Each structure stands twice: as C-alpha cells, then as structure tokens.
Amino acid sequence: MSSHCTVAEDPSVLGKENKILLMGCPNVGKSVFFSELTGVYVVSSNYTGTTVSFMQGEMQLGDKTYHLIDLPGTYTMEATSEAEAVAVRFMQSNPKAVLCVLNATDLEGGLRLALELQQFNVPIVYALNMVDVARRKGLEIDIPLLSQKLGGPVIPTIAVKRQGFAEVRAALEQVVNAPTTASPLPPCSACGAGCASCHLPCLSRHQDSTHYWEQARRIARDVISNVNATPSFLDRLGEAMMRPWPGIPIAMVVILASLGIVVATGNILADTIIAPVVDNVLVPLMERLFSSFIPSGTLLNILVGEYGFFVISFEWILTSIVPFVLVFYVIFTFLEDSGYLPRLAVLFDSVLRKVGVQGGSLVSIMLAFGCAVPAIIGTRATTTRKERLMLTTMICFAVPCISQTGALLSLVGNYSLWMMVAIIALALSIFVLVGVVTSRLFKGSIDPLIIEVPNLLIPDGRAYWVKLKVRVKSFLMDAEAPMLLAVALAAVVKEAGILDGIAEFFKPMMVGWLGLPSEAVLGLILGIVRREMAIAPLLALNLTPLQMFTGAAVGLLYLPCLSVFGILAKEFNTKVAVGIALSTTITAILVGGLINKAGTLILGLV
Amino acid sequence: MKGRRRHGGHGREHCSCGQLSNLYTVCEGKCYEVEQVPPAPLLSCLGICPKSVVQKKYRYSLGGPVLLQVGSREVAVGKDIASRILVREV
Incomplete structure (x- = not known):
C-alpha cells in the first residue's frame, strides 16, 4: 500500500476528492488508526498537542484509493484553537466520510464531539476504541443501541492490539459507496442555510455547548451499564500516582x-x-x-x-x-x-x-x-x-x-x-x-x-x-x-x-x-x-x-x-x-x- | 485526607452544604453541581459547564491545581481557574 504523509498544512489537500477524515478527541488512539489504515507510521502520544498539524496517507477500500486525513485531536468544533479551526476547515471541504474515534472509557466526551460532527451532514463511521480498558473499569456499552442512537455503524476496537480494523474498513467501504441518504438539516434560523454549509459561529448559535453535553450524557446513560469490577493493579497505581x-x-x-x-x-x-x-x-x-x-x-x-x-x-x-x-x-x-x-x-x-x-x-x-x-x-x-x-x-x-x-x-x-x-x-x-x-x-x-x-x-x-x-x-x-x-x-x-x-x-x-x-x-x-x-x-x-x-x-x-x-x-x-x-x-x-x-x-x- | 485541612493560599478548604462556593476552596471527595464557569472554552470541552456534576478528588499543595472527576474523565484545573468556578454541593 503506497502512502505518504504531510506535516505542513497544505491548502491543496483541502480540495482533494475522496477524502476520509479521521477525527476524535485527544488521547483516543487516532494515530494508531492512521498508521494501521495507511501504513504511515507517525509518532502518537496520549496527551494533547501531539498532532499540531494534519497528516495524510492513502488507504485502499475495495478497488478505490482514498486520502485518509488524520486531523488534530479536538474536543469540539467550536474553532477555539488552531487545531479545531483546521478540523472545521476540513469538515467543510466536502469529505466522503468521517471516521470518528470514540473513547469507550470516556464516552460522553466523544459523543459530544460526534453530535457536533453530525451537524455537517457527512456520513460517519464510529470506532469505539479502548473497549478492553472500559471493561476493566466495569463499563459495559450496548453497541447496537449506541449505533441506533448515533444513526451510524459503531465498531468496537482495541487499536493498540489491532482489533477491529477489518470491520472499520468494511464499514467505511459501505458508507462511501452508499447513495447519499442523509436528509438536509433544517435551515439555520440566522442565515437560512443548512448547517453543512454554515460556518461555525452560525453553528454555535444553533446549539450551545450545554445542549450538546446534555444530549451526550443522555445517550451515555442509556447505553452504558456499570458492572461490578474490581480495580486492577494499574487502576490503583494510576490513582496512587495522582494523589x-x-x-x-x-x-x-x-x-x-x-x-x-x-x-x-x-x-x-x-x-x-x-x-x-x-x-x-x-x-x-x-x-x-x-x-x-x-x-x-x-x-x-x-x-x-x-x-x-x-x-x-x-x-x-x-x-x-x-x-x-x-x-x-x-x-x-x-x-x-x-x-x-x-x-x-x-x-x-x-x-x-x-x-x-x-x-x-x-x-x-x-x-x-x-x-x-x-x-x-x-x-x-x-x-x-x-x-x-x-x-x-x-x-x-x-x-x-x-x-x-x-x-x-x-x-x-x-x-x-x-x-x-x-x-x-x-x-x-x-x-x-x-x-x-x-x-x-x-x-x-x-x-x-x-x-x-x-x-x-x-x-x-x-x-x-x-x-x-x-x-x-x-x-x-x-x-x-x-x-x-x-x-x-x-x-x-x-x-x-x-x-x-x-x-x-x-x-x-x-x-x-x-x-x-x-x-x-x-x-x-x-x-x-x-x-x-x-x-x-x-x-x-x-x-x-x-x-x-x-x-x-x-x-x-x-x-x-x-x-x-x-x-x-x-x-x-x-x-x-x-x-x-x-x-x-x-x-x-x-x-x-x-x-x-x-x-x-x-x-x-x- | 478527605474533608479536612488546609493551609492558607487562596482560601481554607471548607464544606458548605447547599451554599454557592468556589471549587478551589470546597472540600475534597464530594460531588458538586457547577453553577458558573469563567470564560475558558477548554472547560466546557472537558465537560465542566453549568449544570454538570463534578467530584473534587484532590487539591494539590502550594497553590497547585485541583483534580476533578467529570463523568469518567479526570481533569486537572489550575488554582486560578478553579477559584473562579462556582459550585454547589449535591
């Protein structure tokens, strides 16, 4: 699989056809997805700010080649930082699909971003990553229900163990080949346009941060059930290290x-x-x-x-x-x-x-x-x-x-x-x-x-x-x-x-x-x-x-x-x-x- | 360590059932509903916004940050911001 990467921001990449965007909050393991799907190995780290620019690589889905763009980890699409502004520009550049990586141990935060991404009316595949860590913490997630609530496929993954990538590829192939069925969003009360064509200040007028959080919490409450789990040694060590x-x-x-x-x-x-x-x-x-x-x-x-x-x-x-x-x-x-x-x-x-x-x-x-x-x-x-x-x-x-x-x-x-x-x-x-x-x-x-x-x-x-x-x-x-x-x-x-x-x-x-x-x-x-x-x-x-x-x-x-x-x-x-x-x-x-x-x-x- | 101490700095830690207090000075180990946050976009990105419930886990000495449990996420917030977040014990 041939691939290449770019670390400098290049406006020509925005105009490319067949783009698939890789998005998610910081620390969700996005870069591992990028490496596995494109064969381009990037230095990934689990703290904010590792990816300050975007990376791109080529990904084969069936007989077609797509450009997978790894965007900086963002918590929101409110363009409050340069990383978010880059993400917004890409979401508005007519991508074929989005691969949104959710953290199973922090579902609310990921869902909040996912709800914002839905406003752009682009097909989304959700990868629910770190399901093993979530289980260890006693969190059981009802994946079919989550998929129903989000209106798109949700694939459980353990990125660092390379589990779930074949299913992610299959789901991406399916959404990029499916006829566009998403109905346009209701027009914006302020500008009269649909949200997908709307710039972010307009988007943020529709629904404020609190609204997204409430919706994300509601979904998380519905799909997560807590099972009794004894904290592992690592959990106890992590806790002790923070005291x-x-x-x-x-x-x-x-x-x-x-x-x-x-x-x-x-x-x-x-x-x-x-x-x-x-x-x-x-x-x-x-x-x-x-x-x-x-x-x-x-x-x-x-x-x-x-x-x-x-x-x-x-x-x-x-x-x-x-x-x-x-x-x-x-x-x-x-x-x-x-x-x-x-x-x-x-x-x-x-x-x-x-x-x-x-x-x-x-x-x-x-x-x-x-x-x-x-x-x-x-x-x-x-x-x-x-x-x-x-x-x-x-x-x-x-x-x-x-x-x-x-x-x-x-x-x-x-x-x-x-x-x-x-x-x-x-x-x-x-x-x-x-x-x-x-x-x-x-x-x-x-x-x-x-x-x-x-x-x-x-x-x-x-x-x-x-x-x-x-x-x-x-x-x-x-x-x-x-x-x-x-x-x-x-x-x-x-x-x-x-x-x-x-x-x-x-x-x-x-x-x-x-x-x-x-x-x-x-x-x-x-x-x-x-x-x-x-x-x-x-x-x-x-x-x-x-x-x-x-x-x-x-x-x-x-x-x-x-x-x-x-x-x-x-x-x-x-x-x-x-x-x-x-x-x-x-x-x-x-x-x-x-x-x-x-x-x-x-x-x-x- | 819960619910006791501490040194001066920005204010002594105190328990105040139902009262509006700043997050920096309220007791450790309890849950609080956020009433008011200063204008810092990252706070709301991390789930610290009005009506959200946070647990104050620890406050670090010498004017250090406070560690919060926000849903299943752990977030550390510096003293200057924490003392401007108003909360009510739940």
Missing part, C-alpha cells in the same frame, strides 16, 4: 530512576560494546584502508588522523552520543505511552507556576530532553504567546537535548557523579532564572492549567516498538547529516592547521576568561552546527576538573544548533531566533567565565 501522597515521591523516584537508567545503561553500552568495537575494529580498519592508497600528509590526516573524519565520527557520535540517545528514547517512549507524563504535569504545576509557566509545559520540557525541535513545535499547544515564548527560551537556554546530555555525561559523568549533580543544579538554576526573568520581560499572561489525565496503561509491545523505531530513525536521519558536517568541519579545521589561527584569535577569551585550552575554541565553532559538538571536542583534551566543569557549563548554555535556529525563525521570526542565539551565547561565555574565576579563587584559597 499528592504518594504521587510526588513516586514522581521523584520515576524521574531519578529514569535519569539513572539513561546514565548507567548508556555508559555500559558505550564502554562494553561500542567503544571496544570502535577502538579495536572500526578505527584501525579505516586507518589501514585509507593509508593503503593515500600517502601520508594532510589529506590522510583529515580522513584518519587524530581528528580525522573516520576517527572522530566514530568516537564522538557512536561512542559518546548514540548509546544515550537510544536509552533515552526507550525510557521516554515508555513513560509517554503509559500516560504518566500528564500526571507529572499535574503534580508539578505549583512548582512550575512559581517559575512562571504552568504544569502542562512539562510535556514540552520533557520532549526537549529528546530534541528541542519537536518540543518547540509542540509549544504551539500553549494558549498564549507569552507562554510559548517563555517556554521556548527556557528550552533553548537550559534544557540539554539528549545528544548534548550524552556528550555531557561522557565529559563529566565519567569523572565524578558530584560534578554531574553540579551541572544538573546549574541547568536547573538557569532554567528557573530564565523563567523568572522572561516572565517579567515578555508582555502578556499565562493561562492556568487545564488538562485531561489519561488512563495509566502498559504500552502495547508492537505499538511501542514501532514508535521507538520511528523516533530513533528520525533522530538518525535528522541529526546524522549535521553531525557529520560538524565532524567534517572539525577534521578540516584541525588537521589542515586552520584551528591554530582561530585559537590564537580567541585566546584571550578561551584561556584568559574561561581558563580552557585554546584548542577548545573548536567546540565553539562546531557548536553552531550541533549542540553536542560544543562539548565533544573537550573529550579529547586533557582537562583539569575545573576546566571540565567550565567547559560543560559553556557547552550546556551555548548557542542552540542550526536546526533549532531554523525552527525558531520559522515558528516565530528571525528576530526571536537571533535574540535567543545571542543571549544564550553571551550567557554561556559569561557564566563559564564566572565559574572559572570563582573556581580559581576558591582553589587558590584552599
């Missing part, structure tokens, strides 16, 4: 354990598997290979010298960065798919409010530990520009991406655990300081937290594995080219002797102010391309503990990488991108220098 006690201690344990696993497993992977292969097999192989046909000199040095491309690309990328990236994604994807992240957002809302943002921002911050680019795109889910700008600035300043964390761990983690703790404390202090400063600097307000807490789940093995593969693959695809570019730049600059001239020019700053060897300027050059490359060159230098800490601090705070700069310019404007780049660089040099001076003073006294 202030023991929820907050559990959260601390989860965060520290996650960090510990990333550090320990990353180090074990690097030391026992990757480093021996790199040092004993790959690098000697490259050296033998190139020296067999290239004479000694600059070219050979650029390829396999001390800083040669085929030496440092293995040593820096494979040994120091990739193991930590892999383990981080294993842990993060598990936490994300289990529904734990929104729980953290609730538990830490009061703390984040003190910093100036709200608990919901924690999801973007956690994402930023993977990579700042999706996290900055994810800040679209914030409700005010001030919050978006603040969050973006805080991420750029003090949330290291996983590659950068890997490089930091390789630099200071191997030396001392306490130095690692000190770096974390520094990052936290800068994070708080940037929050406090920007909350005063930027005009506007921050909306309080309003967040739905999803069920706690054990991620389905296949869905988890597919998502992990997509994540790691996209990391390798997106990051590999800039990393190799940085490595090539390093090889040429160092081995061709250009570095000495640059190092001499920056000597007063590097040696005089930061107390680092003048060759460390290589990090500042490479850091422009990739964040971790500001730190990686320091690994090869024989640094004192103070130099190590200063270098780590500079690397932590230094310039966001080229990809982040690009996304800042795209999501905001060049002024914001330049402003953040300048302020992070100045802060990095300033803080690094202060650490060096204070450290030198203290060591002098001791």
Whole structure:
C-alpha cells in the first residue's frame, strides 16, 4: 500500500476528492488508526498537542484509493484553537466520510464531539476504541443501541492490539459507496442555510455547548451499564500516582530512576560494546584502508588522523552520543505511552507556576530532553504567546537535548557523579532564572492549567516498538547529516592547521576568561552546527576538573544548533531566533567565565 | 485526607452544604453541581459547564491545581481557574 504523509498544512489537500477524515478527541488512539489504515507510521502520544498539524496517507477500500486525513485531536468544533479551526476547515471541504474515534472509557466526551460532527451532514463511521480498558473499569456499552442512537455503524476496537480494523474498513467501504441518504438539516434560523454549509459561529448559535453535553450524557446513560469490577493493579497505581501522597515521591523516584537508567545503561553500552568495537575494529580498519592508497600528509590526516573524519565520527557520535540517545528514547517512549507524563504535569504545576509557566509545559520540557525541535513545535499547544515564548527560551537556554546530555555525561559523568549533580543544579538554576526573568520581560499572561489525565496503561509491545523505531530513525536521519558536517568541519579545521589561527584569535577569551585550552575554541565553532559538538571536542583534551566543569557549563548554555535556529525563525521570526542565539551565547561565555574565576579563587584559597 | 485541612493560599478548604462556593476552596471527595464557569472554552470541552456534576478528588499543595472527576474523565484545573468556578454541593 503506497502512502505518504504531510506535516505542513497544505491548502491543496483541502480540495482533494475522496477524502476520509479521521477525527476524535485527544488521547483516543487516532494515530494508531492512521498508521494501521495507511501504513504511515507517525509518532502518537496520549496527551494533547501531539498532532499540531494534519497528516495524510492513502488507504485502499475495495478497488478505490482514498486520502485518509488524520486531523488534530479536538474536543469540539467550536474553532477555539488552531487545531479545531483546521478540523472545521476540513469538515467543510466536502469529505466522503468521517471516521470518528470514540473513547469507550470516556464516552460522553466523544459523543459530544460526534453530535457536533453530525451537524455537517457527512456520513460517519464510529470506532469505539479502548473497549478492553472500559471493561476493566466495569463499563459495559450496548453497541447496537449506541449505533441506533448515533444513526451510524459503531465498531468496537482495541487499536493498540489491532482489533477491529477489518470491520472499520468494511464499514467505511459501505458508507462511501452508499447513495447519499442523509436528509438536509433544517435551515439555520440566522442565515437560512443548512448547517453543512454554515460556518461555525452560525453553528454555535444553533446549539450551545450545554445542549450538546446534555444530549451526550443522555445517550451515555442509556447505553452504558456499570458492572461490578474490581480495580486492577494499574487502576490503583494510576490513582496512587495522582494523589499528592504518594504521587510526588513516586514522581521523584520515576524521574531519578529514569535519569539513572539513561546514565548507567548508556555508559555500559558505550564502554562494553561500542567503544571496544570502535577502538579495536572500526578505527584501525579505516586507518589501514585509507593509508593503503593515500600517502601520508594532510589529506590522510583529515580522513584518519587524530581528528580525522573516520576517527572522530566514530568516537564522538557512536561512542559518546548514540548509546544515550537510544536509552533515552526507550525510557521516554515508555513513560509517554503509559500516560504518566500528564500526571507529572499535574503534580508539578505549583512548582512550575512559581517559575512562571504552568504544569502542562512539562510535556514540552520533557520532549526537549529528546530534541528541542519537536518540543518547540509542540509549544504551539500553549494558549498564549507569552507562554510559548517563555517556554521556548527556557528550552533553548537550559534544557540539554539528549545528544548534548550524552556528550555531557561522557565529559563529566565519567569523572565524578558530584560534578554531574553540579551541572544538573546549574541547568536547573538557569532554567528557573530564565523563567523568572522572561516572565517579567515578555508582555502578556499565562493561562492556568487545564488538562485531561489519561488512563495509566502498559504500552502495547508492537505499538511501542514501532514508535521507538520511528523516533530513533528520525533522530538518525535528522541529526546524522549535521553531525557529520560538524565532524567534517572539525577534521578540516584541525588537521589542515586552520584551528591554530582561530585559537590564537580567541585566546584571550578561551584561556584568559574561561581558563580552557585554546584548542577548545573548536567546540565553539562546531557548536553552531550541533549542540553536542560544543562539548565533544573537550573529550579529547586533557582537562583539569575545573576546566571540565567550565567547559560543560559553556557547552550546556551555548548557542542552540542550526536546526533549532531554523525552527525558531520559522515558528516565530528571525528576530526571536537571533535574540535567543545571542543571549544564550553571551550567557554561556559569561557564566563559564564566572565559574572559572570563582573556581580559581576558591582553589587558590584552599 | 478527605474533608479536612488546609493551609492558607487562596482560601481554607471548607464544606458548605447547599451554599454557592468556589471549587478551589470546597472540600475534597464530594460531588458538586457547577453553577458558573469563567470564560475558558477548554472547560466546557472537558465537560465542566453549568449544570454538570463534578467530584473534587484532590487539591494539590502550594497553590497547585485541583483534580476533578467529570463523568469518567479526570481533569486537572489550575488554582486560578478553579477559584473562579462556582459550585454547589449535591
């Protein structure tokens, strides 16, 4: 099945024939439907804001091909957010059918949206997802009655276990091939047109939110019967995790354990598997290979010298960065798919409010530990520009991406655990300081937290594995080219002797102010391309503990990488991108220098 | 933990049968009918609108949010909004 996807909003997609829209509230498992029906694997998550734009893929029904459009999760069609506005535009673009995914554990919310969708007079197939979780919670749903009440087919599904998809396809095929029988809705009292041709302000005049809720509750009452169910271990654990006690201690344990696993497993992977292969097999192989046909000199040095491309690309990328990236994604994807992240957002809302943002921002911050680019795109889910700008600035300043964390761990983690703790404390202090400063600097307000807490789940093995593969693959695809570019730049600059001239020019700053060897300027050059490359060159230098800490601090705070700069310019404007780049660089040099001076003073006294 | 405590902040938690009170200060563990909500569209999207019944599960310390059970959905609402939602105990 051929398929493709688009993440940018493209008006031409609106005009396509044979569109089937995939709709539903956030957290209902829509993205799994999309992946299964089209074969396009997207990163899905169970918190609001994962899909900020739409995705499209091709789906075969019988002998016809349809465009399945996965729209952002929406609670209503009132166009109160950009995601809802996109959904409304698509509903008005003459789709063939809608596949509306309902959450069996929260039927009322889904029904409310379904009732609004019915106003557009488009054939709808309802997929009642998570029926297994609903049963576990003691909810029995009368599906034939629900189908009758909604006036369309209702298919019970368990998306993560891929149950019910054949029936969904069959039902979709039936509705798209059926002659249009839906009768036009009564004309609007205000504009005289049918609701399907009516724009939303008009729609909202017909029936207000309360009316839809009343209708949804009535249907839910009629079709749901509660059977006695003993709460499962997961239900009780999910409940305990939400209570202030023991929820907050559990959260601390989860965060520290996650960090510990990333550090320990990353180090074990690097030391026992990757480093021996790199040092004993790959690098000697490259050296033998190139020296067999290239004479000694600059070219050979650029390829396999001390800083040669085929030496440092293995040593820096494979040994120091990739193991930590892999383990981080294993842990993060598990936490994300289990529904734990929104729980953290609730538990830490009061703390984040003190910093100036709200608990919901924690999801973007956690994402930023993977990579700042999706996290900055994810800040679209914030409700005010001030919050978006603040969050973006805080991420750029003090949330290291996983590659950068890997490089930091390789630099200071191997030396001392306490130095690692000190770096974390520094990052936290800068994070708080940037929050406090920007909350005063930027005009506007921050909306309080309003967040739905999803069920706690054990991620389905296949869905988890597919998502992990997509994540790691996209990391390798997106990051590999800039990393190799940085490595090539390093090889040429160092081995061709250009570095000495640059190092001499920056000597007063590097040696005089930061107390680092003048060759460390290589990090500042490479850091422009990739964040971790500001730190990686320091690994090869024989640094004192103070130099190590200063270098780590500079690397932590230094310039966001080229990809982040690009996304800042795209999501905001060049002024914001330049402003953040300048302020992070100045802060990095300033803080690094202060650490060096204070450290030198203290060591002098001791 | 139900029906007792708490520290200052925006207001002490109290039980007020039949009285109109704000959601932030009313007791935990009880059900309330919503009378009035501030203009925040997401609230009604999540089922918190006039005439709906919500259960206040917990209030988090240091000015944290309140956790509500709305039908079969759990929703957390920040202090600033919760203290502007007026409810009556049912």
